[in-house]
Amino acid sequence: GFGCYAPVVVSVMNSFFEGQKSKKAVDLTGCGIDELISLYIEKDNPVLIWATSNMKEPKKGDTWILKNTGGTFQWISGEHCLVLVGYDKNNYYFNDPYASNGIIPFEKGLVAERYGALGKQAVAVQDAA
Incomplete structure (x- = not known):
């Protein structure tokens, strides 16, 4: 099935945080x-x-026309979210729910390629100022 991208996740998370006022x-x-x-992981913020x-390798998925713009959107098949929690010289470490992977390393160059292929989308939680 399809998933959702960063703006949707941020919106849902902020709806949850609305009552708390301490996080966003x-x-x-x-x-x-x-x-x-440098901004998040080194400060223990996943x-x-x-x-x-x-x-x-990402694959081109289904394509459709966007109602609001008339533009074409192509889904990237194989899209997956995972939580970046650390790094070392060669790898980034993730909490990965896929197949109960748990904490798993992936080579830095490969992560950069896949992250870029999905539009460099990322979301973090921080204190509400």
């Missing part, structure tokens, strides 16, 4: 992984990113 979800789409590391299941 932020859309970090467009941020490079190095920026996510980041949800979009990539592909098991970092497999």
Whole structure:
């Protein structure tokens, strides 16, 4: 089936946080992984990113016309969200719900490719200011 992208996740999360007033979800789409590391991971704040299941090659999925713009949208098949929690010299580490992977490493270059293929979408939770 289809999933959803960062703006939808941020909207839903902020609806949840509305009553709490202490946290908010932020859309970090467009941020490079190095920026996510320095701004969030190094401060022990995990980041949800979009990539592909098991970092497999993305494939072109279904295409449709968008009602509001008339533009064409093409789904990326294999899209998957996972939570970036750490890194070392060669790998990024993720909490990955896919196939009960748990905490799993993926090679940095491969992660950068897959993250880029899904539009560099990322979401984090931070204190509401």
